[in-house]
Amino acid sequence: MASLHPAASQAQPRRKRMSLAAQRQRLFYWLISPWIFGFLAFVLGPMVFSAYLSLTRWNLLNRPVFIGLGNYQAMFKDPLFWQSLKVTTIYALVSVPLTMAFGLFLAVLLNQRVRGLSMFRTIFYLPSVISGVAVAEVFMWVFNPQFGVLNVFLSYLGIHGPGWISSPTWALPALILMSLFGVGGPMIIFLAGLQNVPPALLEAASLDGASNWRRFWTVVIPLLTPTILFNLVLSIINQFQVFTQAYVMTQGGPLNATLFYVYYLFENAFQYLNFGYAAAMAWILFFIVLGLTMIVLASSGRWVFYQGGE
Amino acid sequence: MRRTGRLSEYVTQAFTYLALLVFSLGMLVPFFWMVSSSLKPNYDVFQFPPVWIPHPLQWGNYPRALTFVPFLRFFINTGIIAGAVLIGTLVSNTLIAYAFARLEAKGRNVLFYLVLSTMMLPYAVTMVPQYAIFSRLHWVNTFSPLIVPSYFGNPFFIFLLRQFFMGIPKEMEDAAALDGAGVFATIWRVILPMSWPAMVTVCIFSIQGTWNDFLGPLLYLNKESLFTVQLGLQYFTGQYTGGWNLLMAASTVILAPILVLFYFGQRLFIRGIVVGGLKE
Known part of the structure; x- marks a missing residue:
């Protein structure tokens, strides 16, 4: 004023x-x-x-006791903290690129002017909108070692399937396989990206004698890189928040094979009542996500552009 | 040259359809398995090789599953929360997004980047202190922690609506302003009628978010009479030791509403996602 x-x-x-x-x-x-x-x-x-x-020891009921950097020091020496970081990182680094590549592949297939496009799109997209306990229950049944549909199919092929979520070796791969059912999200975005590729560019490349394969790598992919990069980093951030599968399906096991970061944080806060320790873990998670976000911003010059300016 | 070109086209086509069919089947099998298991008598569930289409179809599994624990109560609770969240989401995000789309002000861009940056903030980061605050307010075992935050804007919806509002020609508003309409009247009479696809998109995503949320209710609701559907299903799993058929029946009923919602809404919101995903 x-x-x-x-x-x-x-x-x-x-x-x-x-x-x-x-x-x-x-x-x-x-x-x-x-x-x-x-x-x-x-x-x-x-x-x-x-x-x-995060600088205190606190059980929610009593007064917080100031312990300085004690929680962070304890975290550094806590093998389960490192295990949860390892599990979550492996999960994110495998499942995200896999889902994106699969999504791009499906989008390319759907972009071939196929008949029944909207039917296929619906089939691939709908599974990605559901989540929560019901999905976890369904996949527990799918992964059932004796009677689950996955091992039934494998047995048709003469393969004796593993114990999936009850096996320390196969539990994490099982959850990664389950994450592929979210392929519809990236697929939809890629499909739109593909449909936005200017036909003139593709024609020009054809006149220059480029094969389909070459056109895809030299014209289409570069135009899609903004989308790919953006979604890659955002999905990794999302995958750092996996909780329901760990809580409902495996309780972090077997042998901590699926001890996801947020699940371990939740356990510390609401089962062991270590609110201070959980708060410290939350801050570390914040810095991880901040670091990833910086990567997006640092590369933003390449991907931020509005068609109409702004 | 021509002929090999045509041949390779056929091969490509065949490969495309084959791949689409195989992957579609892969996507559908778990859900077919769920529905099929939900209609089996108990002795059929553990059969090898499995019975794909149960005979007779045991529809009785559904009422048995839904009455074993009070699922009707859980549906009503979820509906109450979803409705209250929906109102808060629509009102707050429309006003906030309109401000970001149309009103020039100092600091607007900085604030907008702040909004966007909170989109990347995981819930787990604020979960512990929020719980401490809400429990101090005696909000545990009430719906408030799940509803109240939705009345204060959501970064994803702000972004989505702002993008949409920016595409509406300004002249339409100027005409309304000449008629002496204030900002609320302008939003009500000009902006909302033109942005119903975006509004429906926001509604669908808002309902989906409430319906699928598990961690929030898990933290704040621990009385059976307050459970949501997700919590109710988890509770059911702990209480019922009978078998997979009833569990799959309950899962089917919980997944169905969201699948139906998205099936009918997809044409509208696919555009919404694309605006959100591609343009920034």
Whole structure:
């Protein structure tokens, strides 16, 4: 408001324009005020609080006891913390590129002007919208060593299937296999990307004598790299949050083979009542995600562009 | 040259359809298995080789599963939460997104980047302190922790609606402004009627989010009478030791609403996802 006063002494029309802009600005802040409040109350406030908690030992009931960097030191020496980081990283680094590659592959197939496009698209897309306990239960039954449909199919091929989620070796691969049912999400985005490739570019490449394969790698893929990079990093961040499968299907086992980061964090907070330790783990997770986000931003010059400017 | 070209085209086509069919079957088998198991008598569930289409179809599994624990209550609870979240989501995100799309203000871009950056923040990062705060407010065993935050904007929906609003010609609003319409009247009369595809998309994703949420209810609801469907299914699994057929019946009933919702909504929101996924 203070900046308005000099204008008030000037000519009438100018004053009116200024105050209109100021009005709009005030309106802007009024309209987004719920978000600002929510950001302070549900994001920033809790994060500051958790930074403090991470320096304490606290069971939620008594007063927090300040222990400095004790939780972070304990974490560094906690084999289960490293196990959870390892499990989650392997899961994210395998399942994300696999799902993306599979999604791109399906999108390319669907982009061949196939008949029944919308039927296939629906079949591939719908499984990616469901999640939660029901999906976990269904896959527990699919992965059942004796009677599950997966091992039944393998037995048709003469393969004696492993114990899947009850085997320390196969539990994580089983969950990665299960994550492939989310392929529909990236597929839809790639399909749209493929349909946006300007036909003129492809024709020009054809006239130059490029084969389909070559056109795909030299024209289509470069145009898609923005999408690929963006989705790759966002999906990795998402995969760092796996919880339900670990809670419902494996309880982190067998032998901690599926001890996902968020599951271990949850255990620390709500089963062992180590709220301080869990808060410290949450901060480490924040830094991991921040690091990944920096990668996106650092490469943003290559992928941020609006067709109509802005 | 021509002929080999045509031949290779046929081969490509054949390969394309073969691959699509094989992968479709792969996607469908777990769900077929679920429905098929849900209709089997108990002695058929553990058969090798498996019975693919049970005979007779044991429809009675469904009522038995749904009454073993009070699933009707769980559906109602989930519906209450989903409805309350939906209202908060629509109101708050429309206003916030409109402000970001249309009103110039100092600091707008910085704030918008802040909104986007919270999209990447995992729930687990704020889960512990939020729980401490909400339990201090005596919100444990109420629906409030699951509902109230939705009244304060959601970064994904803000982004999606902002993108959509920016595509609406400004002239339409100017006309309304000349008629003396205020900002709420403009949103109500001009923006909302033109952005119903985006609104429906937001509704579908909002309902999906509530329906699929497991961790939130797990933290805050620990009385049977308050359970949501996801929590109820987990509870059912712990209580019922009978067999996979009833478990699959309950799972089918819980998955069906979301599948139906997305089946009918997909044309609308596929556009929404694409706007969200490609353009920034």
